[in-house]
Amino acid sequence: MSKDRVVIIGAGIIGLASARELALRGFEVVLLDKARVGRGASRVDSGILSPLRPWRVHTVVDRLAATSQALYGDFVTAVTNESGVDAEYVKSGMLVVGDTHEPAATEWASTTGRNIEVLDRSGLTRLVADIGRMREGVFLPDVFQVRMPLLLKSLGLSCRKLGVEMRANEEVLQLLQSGNRVSGVTTTSGQISADAVVIAAGAWSDTFASDLCLRLNVTPVRGQMIWYQDSVDRVSRPVVDDGEHYVVTRGDGITLVGGTVENVGFDSGITDKALKTLVNKAKNLITGLGELEPLGHWSGLRPARAHGIPLVGAHPAVDGLYLNTGHFRNGVTLAPGSALLIADTVEGVSNAGVGVSTL
Ligand SMILES: Cc1cc2nc3c(=O)[nH]c(=O)nc-3n(C[C@H](O)[C@H](O)[C@H](O)COP(=O)(O)OP(=O)(O)OC[C@H]3O[C@@H](n4cnc5c(N)ncnc54)[C@H](O)[C@@H]3O)c2cc1C
Incomplete structure (x- = not known):
């Protein structure tokens, strides 16, 4: 037609x-x-x-x-x-961290043909010098990000x-x-x-x-996020994800930390409670962020099913x-x-x- x-x-x-x-x-x-x-x-x-x-x-x-x-x-x-506008599509990889490595990750990688690398503590610190205290992780080198x-x-x-x-x-x-x-x-x-x-x-x-x-049956689920301006000599980090929260670092040092998952209907406000949670998460995931103050805080309503x-x-x-x-x-x-x-x-x-x- x-x-x-x-x-x-x-x-x-x-x-x-x-x-x-x-x-x-x-x-x-x-x-x-x-x-x-x-x-x-x-x-x-x-x-x-x-x-x-x-x-x-x-x-x-x-x-x-x-x-x-x-x-x-x-x-x-x-x-x-x-x-004429470049959206900064960049292959940064994604590091999924946790204290125990999940066998489901290797099974998923082999059945779906995705690349992953299982890392111990020294592998984590080689990839991200100021990573938090996690002992193990899984790196997905083929993950991209966009602005x-x-x-x-x-x-x-x-x-x-x-x-x-x-x-x-x-x-x-x-x-x-x-x-x-x-x-x-x-x-x-x-x-x-x-x-x-x-x-x-x-x-x-x-x-x-x-x-x-x-x-x-599409319902709103609020997500809050904060951002920091990190030093540009530390910015070649992959996305760091602990399953719920994550840190995304851009080439100019802008660093996003997200995201809360909240069932609060169509309330799209920001809260002090989420700010505290995200600041703690930021420090736990990337120790370098503990030295910085967040510069902004925002939220959005995800369409959930x-x-x-x-x-x-x-x-x-x-x-x-x-x-x-x-x-x-x-x-x-x-x-x-x-x-x-x-x-x-x-x-x-x-x-x-x-x-x-x-x-
Ligand atoms: C903090 C946060 C971080 C996220 N990070 C990621 C990520 O890293 N990667 C990823 O893949 N996803 C991420 N998501 C999820 C992703 O943002 C959403 O899945 C996506 O934005 C949904 O897009 P959409 O176009 O459906 O909705 P929206 O972007 O919300 O657009 C819907 C539009 O519909 C308009 N609208 C509604 N009703 C009407 C009407 N009656 N008439 C006219 N217009 C109407 C609204 O004004 C709105 O502009 C994140 C979400 C949040 C909140």
Whole structure:
């Protein structure tokens, strides 16, 4: 259905990546956000292009992560060429630390063909001179990171260049339906007719549950993060991850420490309690951070679903309606694969979805 009009609700990483992919395939795309483009969870994201302790995630998520990771290099190169903005896609590796090495990691690596190195204490200190007191760890050399504000900016510019109509500060209030088919949306500025609508509204994706008579069961989970300015002679660290919290160091010394996992509904505030937890975590993971004061603190609402499995594909009951949401802690990692899958589904070249059969 080339040149059909597709409305995408939500301009986070998932909506932007989907809009770009659909525009490349010749669709007329309208991308709507109730706030500014790229200001949801994606904005505060750490940009680690892998699940934390990836052997613990559901196989469905691991497979989508592998697909996305394989696409990432070409995706970032293309977006950089289209936009002129370099998103700092860097292979930093990821060091997963703990006091006991997990056999599940080596099993996962051998069954999925991923590279890992199991390290003892001296291996840890060789890799990160100021690592905390952990005795063992697992290094994943092939993990990349990206700088989120830059990736969002470059994707926004790229979408514009490809002809996507971007409408910020325009909230979708309702889905329009004609019989069993979606026919557009009502927004704060009026109605937009569409041949297809994609819900990519992150933590807010269940706003339309009453229109659909079916909940997507996407719930907000708050994540808080702090950042430091570290000395540039210490910055060639990999991502350091203890399964829940992590330290991400950029080339200019900016160092992020995240992330809390809090079920507090749509409250996106920051708290002193989280600040304390994150400062302690920072010191425990990287001793050098104990000498520094955090310079900033922010939070975002992750779109969570059971078992961390997102919804990517056609809505099971409403024709013309598509879902690309619920990516929880892995939205940036999973974005290129999810965009490809949703575009294949809208275009009708595939009906293989992720998560949608469980609705
Ligand atoms: C602290 C933190 C760190 C993270 N770190 C990582 C990481 O390192 N790696 C990783 O892969 N993932 C990470 N994540 C998770 C990742 O950020 C999310 O999975 C991802 O941002 C989800 O993207 P999204 O586009 O679905 O949602 P969002 O970025 O939240 O975008 C949804 C958009 O929809 C808009 N919207 C909602 N309702 C409407 C409506 N009715 N009408 C119009 N617009 C609407 C919102 O304004 C918003 O802009 C992190 C998350 C947090 C909070």
